[in-house]
Amino acid sequence: MSLLDFSNAAFIAAFFLYSGAFMLFTIAIMGRRWSGRSPKEHTARWGRIAFITSSLGLLCHLAYFFTRWAGGGHIPVSNMYEFMTFLSMMVMVAFTVIFSIYRKILLGLFSVPISIIVMAYAAVFPQEVQPLIPSLRSIYLNIHVTLAALGESFFAVGFAAGLMYLLRTVDFKSSSKSDKRQQRGVEFTLFIIIVIIGFLVSVFAFREAGYETVFTRSNVTVDNPGQNDSTIEKVIYKMPPIVAPYHSEIESFQSILGVKKPLTEAPFWMKGVNAGRKFNTVIWSLLTGAMIYGALRLIVRKPLGKALQPVLDGIDEGDLDEITYRAIAIGFPIFTLGALIFAMIWAQVAWGRFWGWDPKEVWALVTWLFYSAYLHLRLARGWQGRKSAWLAVLGFLVVMFTLVGVNLVIAGLHSYAGTD
Known part of the structure; x- marks a missing residue:
């Protein structure tokens, strides 16, 4: 070894x-x-x-x-x-x-x-x-x-x-405004921790499932005045794309639950070829974290x-x-x-x-x-x-x-x- x-x-x-x-x-x-x-x-x-x-x-x-x-x-x-x-x-x-x-x-x-x-x-x-x-x-x-x-x-x-x-x-147990604010603050902190756990659950679940979807996107650069140089870049998603890269095309799409295309694309102001993929990861983390949080709330009922x-x-x-x-x-x-x-x-x-x-x-x-x-x-x-x-x-x-x-x-x- x-x-x-x-x-x-x-x-x-x-x-x-x-x-x-x-x-x-x-x-x-x-x-x-x-x-x-x-x-x-x-x-x-x-x-x-x-x-x-x-x-x-x-x-x-x-x-x-x-x-x-x-x-x-x-x-x-x-x-x-x-x-x-x-x-x-x-x-x-x-x-x-x-x-x-x-x-x-x-x-x-x-x-x-x-x-x-x-x-x-x-x-x-x-x-x-x-x-x-x-x-x-x-x-x-x-x-x-x-x-x-x-x-x-x-x-x-x-x-x-x-x-x-x-x-x-x-x-x-208090219903005063100050205590309610404290209660919400503690609950929000616990929710943030669960969202981080949700990120890990999402990553490892889709990784074990072997999920992959590929987009292509043109990246335009200007080398000389009046001359544009365009390159094609690939963006590989390891989680189902709720959000596609801005102005991109699907090269290969692995459908899940019958969904065959992204729901939307990243807004134009998100810079970088991987911005859409990162935004998609954030959304999945929030969704998974919210589901885990909701399940725990149902179990403890408080x-x-x-x-x-x-x-x-x-x-x-x-x-x-x-x-x-x-x-x-x-x-x-x-x-x-x-x-x-x-x-x-x-x-x-x-x-x-x-x-x-x-x-x-x-x-x-x-x-x-x-x-x-x-x-x-x-x-x-x-x-x-x-x-x-x-x-x-x-x-x-x-x-x-x-x-x-x-x-x-x-x-x-x-x-x-x-x-x-």
Whole structure:
């Protein structure tokens, strides 16, 4: 077995161990009501087993990382697959650090799924080891990406703790305007998480089905005044095309449920040959997420936030607030070093300038400013509790847009990320 084969096997083992740890954390929290032991004893016993399992998963994840590094010849953070697998590993590192400090079993129930979802998201992208382009052959890349991901992983744990705080403290029985607004905010956050899961379900379902539809589109360029040069470009859809590329023609169409043509085409203002395909993916993610959300609502017969709230009974909300703050306080200086300082040094080495208003640079700055505001409001204005929790939740949504939206939708110098 080659190093890369072993690396892939270790990654799969880590995924299943994390999934097992999540189920064990669920048993530790949910099963305490039906256990013959005292609730505290049951939670401690199963929580300990769950943490050991997640730690074994982290060891396998580390084995994946270092064997892929050795087999590929460079640190595996150079494309979207490698970066997202590294980020999921750092989320587990951050969880392990915070859990070791606070020993809150419930934190595993909300933090471990983040790593699992990120690992599943990574599997969407091409997994082959790719040679580095010249601008990536720098020690500053290693420092920049690893520190940025580590900082973002602590933000992820802060997000989990902040969401737990909101689920613990929002009054889902109240009908006042302020409480209704809080209820809708929590429900919307849970819906966004389910939409991300819906994206993964859509991708893997149609991938397993072998779905493919091909469009052709003319791309007109102007090389010289008065002379147009037209090229034909193919756009391959891996999901049924609800939205076709703008001004395109069908080359081959795989019908589904009797539908033999797209419902509409992308609007003209969506630039780029792949804009329609990306828009189509967003629509499928929303549809699948909405169906999953609707099914869950039918099962529990109440808002999901209200259904989850009893899980947090007995949890000290002050501890959750403290964990949220500490996780972000640890992650912020690490993110500052990785996403800004070493990123600018690398930009100077690679492109001859510290700053160029590339979309990824701009959104990294937006993320840094947001968490700077969080710490300022927390320390100088005394924003604790619910205000602090909402900032932690919104901040991580900004992080996710920086990672997903900028890399996959907005073109820029960071578009080398291996999207397919």
